[in-house]
Amino acid sequence: MTSLAFLLWLVNMSMDTFGHLSFKIAASRGGGLSTGAYWRQLLKHPWLWAGISCYVCEFFVWVAFLSQVPLGVGVMLGSFNIVLLMIAGRLLFKEMLTGWRIFGIVLITLGVILVGMGE
Amino acid sequence: MMRFYCIGFLVLLAFDTMEQTCFKYAGMVAAPLEFSSSWLEKVISCPWSYGALCGYLGSFATWMTLLRRAPIGPAFAASHLEIVTVTCLSAWIFHEPMTWHKILGGVLILLGVFCLAKAEHAVASKNAGTLDAQQA
Numbered sequence: 001m002t003s004l005a006f007l008l009w010l011v012n013m014s015m016d017t018f019g020h021l022s023f024k025i026a027a028s029r030g031g032g033l034s035t036g037a038y039w040r041q042l043l044k045h046p047w048l049w050a051g052i053s054c055y056v057c058e059f060f061v062w063v064a065f066l067s068q069v070p071l072g073v074g075v076m077l078g079s080f081n082i083v084l085l086m087i088a089g090r091l092l093f094k095e096m097l098t099g100w101r102i103f104g105i106v107l108i109t110l111g112v113i114l115v116g117m118g119e
Numbered sequence: 120m121m122r123f124y125c126i127g128f129l130v131l132l133a134f135d136t137m138e139q140t141c142f143k144y145a146g147m148v149a150a151p152l153e154f155s156s157s158w159l160e161k162v163i164s165c166p167w168s169y170g171a172l173c174g175y176l177g178s179f180a181t182w183m184t185l186l187r188r189a190p191i192g193p194a195f196a197a198s199h200l201e202i203v204t205v206t207c208l209s210a211w212i213f214h215e216p217m218t219w220h221k222i223l224g225g226v227l228i229l230l231g232v233f234c235l236a237k238a239e240h241a242v243a244s245k246n247a248g249t250l251d252a253q254q255a
Contacts, residue, residue, distance in 0.1 A: 004152075059171075063162050066139075067146030070215040072206035072225075075139055079202065079228050082235065100241060104234030111227030118220025 001119040005068035009077055012065055015058040017084045021092065022051030069119060076115045083108050124189055128197045131181045135201035136208060138174025141167045143213070192240030199232045 001009075026047040033041065042048055066074045083105050089095035097105075145167035149158055162168055185194055202225055209215045 059168075060159065060162060063142055063146045063149065063168070063171075064152050065146075066143045067150050067152050071139060071143040071209035071213060072215050072221060074143075075205045076202055076221070076225055076228055079199065079232070082199075082232070086235075096242065098238050098242065100234050100238035104231040104238060107227050107231030107234060109231075111224040111229075111231060113224075114220055114227060115224030118218050118224065 001116055002068060005065060005119075008061055008065040008068060012058055012061045012078070013081055013084055015054045015061060016081045017088055019051045019054035019058065020081075020085055021088055022047045022054065024089075024093070026051065073115055073119055077112055079108060080112045083112075120188075124185070127181060127185045127189070128194075128200075131178055131185065131198060132200055132204055134174045134178035134181060135198070136174075136204045138171050138178060139201065139205050140208060140212070141170035141174055143209070145171060190240065191243060192236040192238075195239055196233050196236035199229070202228060 026042060026045040029041070029045065062078075069077070086095075086097070086101060086105055090097050145162055145165050146152075148165045148167060149161040152158065182194075182198065206215075206217075206221065206225060210217055
């Protein structure tokens with residue numbers, strides 16, 4: 001894999017994780033509100049818009065990344081966002097890391113490294 | 120009910136696969152990659168980008184519909200089967216070689232996803248258990 005492809009992958013992974021976390025922050029406010037009120041306050045929430053902006057940029061970064069690597073490889077390397085989100089969920093939201101989760105994270109990481117090394 | 124899940128996941132898989140294939144085509148049409156506004160314009164004006172967007176919106180809607188009834192663990196695992204469909208499709212359309220790195224790496228990633236699905240299932244039933252205990 002070229003260093004450009006690796007850089008694009010890194011940027012894409014960071015943006016994707018940041019986007020998901022922004023949505024999580026925006027969505028966890030306003031518990032107990034009615035559906036209409038919940039959506040109204042959600043639309044005014046800056047974190048929602050931070051997440052959406054991230055996704056828009058990510059769209060172009062992903063196109064750029066896929067133009068540098070084969071599609072099958074790109075999709076496999078892209079699944080590393082699961083691992084990043086699990087770790088971020090643990091650090092920021094105190095989400096549990098059970099045995100099966102850790103085992104899954106290790107397997108996905110090994111798989112991504114293997115696929116990346118083949119390029 | 121089983122039919123609802125099967126059809127739902129096939130639709131999800133189809134949208135995901137279509138999305139990624141369109142992304143790849145968009146990248147090919149806009150090539151060579153350069154960090155300029157003309158490259159961005161090429162991506163924005165290319166019909167494949169809108170195919171990718173439709174695939175994304177379609178898979179989002181299907182996913183939300185499925186999640187209303189399907190348990191999260193198996194649903195999460197099934198939603199990542201796109202790795203298999205996309206790899207097979209790109210071997211066929213784009214003549215990408217099937218290397219040992221890809222096959223073995225892909226299998227490891229899928230096994231990892233199944234472990235995470237199992238974890239979600241366990242966490243969900245444990246939470247349901249505590250809830251039952253609190254209510255009792």
